Amino acid sequence: MKRAALTAEHEIVRVQxxxxxxxxxxxxxxIDTAPPFFSARAKISHAVLVTDDQVRPLYADRIAAACAASGMRTTLLSVPAGETSKSIAMADQLWNQCLAEGADRKTVVIAVGGGVIGDLAGFIAATFARGLSFFQVPTTLLAQVDSSVGGKVGVNLPTAKNMVGAFWQPQGVLIDVDVLATLPEREYRAGMAEVVKYGVILDPDFFAYLEANVASIQLRDRKVLTQVIARCCQLKADVVQADERETTGLRAVLNYGHTFCHAFEATCGYGQLLHGEAVSIGMLCASRLAESLGRISPDVTQRQRKLLSALGLPTVPPQVDIDLVMTAMQRDKKVEHGKLQFVLPTKLGMVELVGDVPVKLAKQAINDG
Known part of the structure; x- marks a missing residue:
């Protein structure tokens, strides 16, 4: 298919x-190149855009109008903003709305929003009529650098995050850094946690670049953000290409800090901590755990803490019942035969999956925060 023209200053990352x-x-x-971007990669007669009530007036209405003007039959479906919409109940509502709107196996789903919308809309695409093509237009930094890439889609159960879902790759991802101008400060900062994660797990030079460009990042400099997001997407693409469905264990490195993170989110109640905030805290817990196991020196943890703090991210665990946190960890998808497993650093830029970690040390890593 012929590729649509974009702008002179853009990057293309290919996921092979x-x-x-x-x-x-x-x-x-x-963002205004969205309809030709979609059309160059899929034959679209009916587009179902899924968004939330915050993103809809900012970007989704605009994209829907452009799609309709380009000749696509367009349906726009909106859900309440927030993690609570990433549920079986909301998926059921969307399935029925798709049915009512005459969606069929030729329909294409387009996710316009943050990680919740990308995961939810992707899950609808993966399951309705046994699978529809879909595109991602992520509008938060966290979604741009992480959840929109790699094909993981799904919903939460009341006590377990991301437990119901599928691997369902998009046809394409369109990332406009200008949409970050309307992102609330707290959401923007939260997205930077996943950015820092890539430096810790895969690229020490990128970590150093972030340390050197904190001021430009805080100012949301377009050129710096384009570079940062492109590098994150390339690093994730490299991992996904090598282990698309998490069969070799390589893709598990992307879950650095997430065993703690997901347990904090579930224990606090979804929505109390933003995902990126929980990632920030979780990475430091994992780093302290690695210290206690003699895997790294304290300076590795300190560099992470300093950078995360400079970017305005929380570094101290929430005040929650430690036993409830440990119970939540047992539901982590990396648990094998009841044994906790953690992604832990061996040095800046390299992490490994470590099994059979003593519960006592995991608790200590939280309490020492």
Whole structure:
């Protein structure tokens, strides 16, 4: 298919997955290229856009109007903003709305929003009529650098995050850094936790770049953000290409800090801690755990703490019942035969999956925060 023209200043990251390969386009002011971006990668007669009530007036209405003007039959479905919409009940509502709107196997789903919308809309695409093509237009930093790439889609159960879902790759991802201008400060900072994560797990030079560019990042400099997001997407693409469905264990490195993170989110109640905030705290817990196991020196943890703090992220665990946190950890997808497993650093830029970690040390890593 002919590729649609974008702008002069944009980056393309290609996720190489054989017949499921796709492009991630990253740049400033490229959201208005959405209809030709979609059309160049899929034959679309009916587009179902899924968004939330906060993103709808900012970007989704605009994209829906552009899709309709380009000749696509367009349906726009909106859900309440927030993690609570990532549920079986909301999926059921969307399935029925799709049915009522005449969606069929030729319909294409387009997610316009943050990680919740990407996961939810992707889950609808993966399951309705046994699978529909879909695109991601992520509008939060966290979604742009993490959840929109790699094909993980799904919903939460009341006591277990991301427990119901599928691997369902998009046809393409369109990332406009300019949409971050309307992102609330807290959401923007939360997204930076996943950015820092990539430096810790895969790229010490990128970590150093972040340390050197804190001021530009805080100012949401378009050129710096384009570079940062493109590097994150490339690092994730490299991992996904090597272990698309988490069969070799390599993709598990992307879950650095997430065993603690998901347990904090579930224990506090979804929505109390933003995901990126919980990731920030979880990474430091994991780093302290690695210290206690003699895997790293304290300076590795300190560099992470200093950078996360400079970016305005929380570093202290929430005041929650430690036993409830440990119970929540037992529901982590990396648990094998009841044994906790954690992604832990061996040095900056390298992590490993470590099994059979003593519960006492995991608790200590939280309490020492």
């Amino acid at each position: 997955l054989s017949e499921r390969s796709y492009d991630i386009a990253i740049g400033a002011g490229i």
